[in-house]
Amino acid sequence: MSAILAFVTAMVLILISMFRRKKPRPAAEPVLVKRFVHPGHTWARETGDGYVVVGIDAFAQSLVGTIHDLKLPRLLKHVSQGAAALDLWHGQRHVRLVSPVSGWVVEKNEMVLNDPSLVNSAPYGDGWLFKVKASRLSNELANLLTGKTAIHWNDSVRDQVRKIFATTPALLMQDGGVMVENLAEHCSEEEWKAICKEFFLYEEQSQKS
Numbered sequence: 001m002s003a004i005l006a007f008v009t010a011m012v013l014i015l016i017s018m019f020r021r022k023k024p025r026p027a028a029e030p031v032l033v034k035r036f037v038h039p040g041h042t043w044a045r046e047t048g049d050g051y052v053v054v055g056i057d058a059f060a061q062s063l064v065g066t067i068h069d070l071k072l073p074r075l076l077k078h079v080s081q082g083a084a085a086l087d088l089w090h091g092q093r094h095v096r097l098v099s100p101v102s103g104w105v106v107e108k109n110e111m112v113l114n115d116p117s118l119v120n121s122a123p124y125g126d127g128w129l130f131k132v133k134a135s136r137l138s139n140e141l142a143n144l145l146t147g148k149t150a151i152h153w154n155d156s157v158r159d160q161v162r163k164i165f166a167t168t169p170a171l172l173m174q175d176g177g178v179m180v181e182n183l184a185e186h187c188s189e190e191e192w193k194a195i196c197k198e199f200f201l202y203e204e205q206s207q208k209s
Helices: 002-022 058-064 110-114 137-143 147-164 189-199
Strands: 042-046 052-056 069-071 084-090 093-098 103-108 130-134
Touching: 058 093, 058 147, 058 189, 093 189, 147 189
Parallel strands: none
Antiparallel strands: 042 052, 052 130, 069 084, 084 093, 103 130
16 A cells, blocks of 8 residues: 555656646746936936946947947046047047946956947947946936936937938938938038038047057
8 A cells, every 4th residue: 555655656756747747937027227328329227236337329339330449438537418528439430429328437448449340230229338337317317318318318319310311322321311321431521511510419529549
């Protein structure tokens, strides 16, 4: 009798184990990342440890084209919202971009320093630029765009690009006016100055030292 009981118990345990293995696991809930975009085409994302990650948006990298080099603010430097904070180069074309938030730089992304093209391939992922300890974040987030507002704004700036290059249609592709690859090297000096002023909120041109 004890042998039969042991056998039945073993079979029950096997069946329970098989049922557990076959039972589908619940699908993981998608993680929504909230980014705040500055009108100068840089973005900010809060982290769980009280810091803010900074990068440039997809529109900015598409305007500049393949990024050949970049210069990030030094560690412990204080950056200010709306003030120049980083530099990008595509060949001889240079653009200076502003910081979306104020704070002290606590980390730079070494991966993009070694491979600047990461900003092109993953502007919202591995292509982030630096991290700051924000000093006035709660107040400054009100000056940034997010969600549907940011989407509608992005659509409007693409319309502005089409207006700038209305007289040089060769720089725009036919399917909705998408920009050609590496636009920076194809447009004139005056057109590039207009882009820096209009979209990156920067007027001066500087040469890489």
